[in-house]
Amino acid sequence: MSVLAIVSLKNGQPTKGGLEAASYAAAFAKAQGQDAVALVAGAMTSDGGLGATGIDRVLHFSTELSDSSQWTRLAEAASKECGASTVVLSHDHTGRAIGPRLAVRLQAGMVSGVTELPRDGAVRKNVFSGKAMADVEVSTNAVVYSVTPNAFGVREGGSEAEASPFAAEVGEAREHVTGFDLASADGQTPLPEADLVVSAGRGLKGPENWGIVEDLANALGATTACSRPVSDIGWRPHHEHVGQTGITIRPNLYIAAGISGAIQHLAGVNQSKVIVVINTDPEAPFFKAADYGIVGDAFEVLPKLTAAVKALDA
């Protein structure tokens, strides 16, 4: 028996969501005393770093696939080949397209958007846009889990996995992706995948002041984010809203300027490795969650940080 992770590739490397699915599958397999197997499609060198997440074996289908029905057939063939009763994917656009179809083909129960490993026979997921959590029990033998991006994280410490070619009949493609348009401006890394994030809240007073946030983000090569009220009132686009009802992120560095640190905001950012908070109010709740806190005016501190980063690069 084994646990199978479906892993998407981008530029020949597993996506962050794919590595998270692999980490989840490996941790679950270990707890069950099973093998962890990953399935990839497309060009990839050696094990693509999947062994480090705890994956034992990689099944490598050589052709890149964008059609979800082809992906579904491939995943079905792979799960049968390795005797997997549990299949794990990322709850990203690919996983959302494949997961339900695969569950039907495997006659499996499906839990979408899980955030933790199953415990006492139930698995936890966010519901009502993150306003509540549900513990779901699955009564079928086979199960498909899609993992909420940035909830479980990427695990490291495993050794290289054995990669072997995998062939299957996937049929004709019915969908053809003709191009991608990035939702984020200036080619920024999308928020769920970003390692560096500069974020701001109502303390910035108005959309006309966002230049100082973008300047720091550009200097660092970071992605911009914002608190919910800022996107609700239209100062920033909705895809920048992080928190309980927005995007959950897990960057290496999260800089938050003029954000109070309400619990609903923290729910989406508190897994960041290093949190830097800039706020004029020394009592702002965000300071309790910060690794570094600057009690100061964002309009003075942000330009100084930008100048310091540029000086480092010079």
Ligand SMILES: Cc1cc2nc3c(=O)[nH]c(=O)nc-3n(C[C@H](O)[C@H](O)[C@H](O)COP(=O)(O)OP(=O)(O)OC[C@H]3O[C@@H](n4cnc5c(N)ncnc54)[C@H](O)[C@@H]3O)c2cc1C
């Ligand atoms: C069901 C529910 C879900 C929610 N989901 C989310 C969510 O997903 N994400 C989210 O962000 N919020 C969410 N909220 C809203 C949340 O409760 C807070 O209201 C919100 O996060 C506050 O945004 P803010 O910190 O930008 O604004 P404020 O609370 O107004 O805080 C502004 C901060 O800026 C500081 N400040 C002012 N001027 C300056 C300056 N010049 N320099 C530096 N600091 C300054 C102030 O001291 C203050 O701490 C949710 C609320 C509910 C009820």
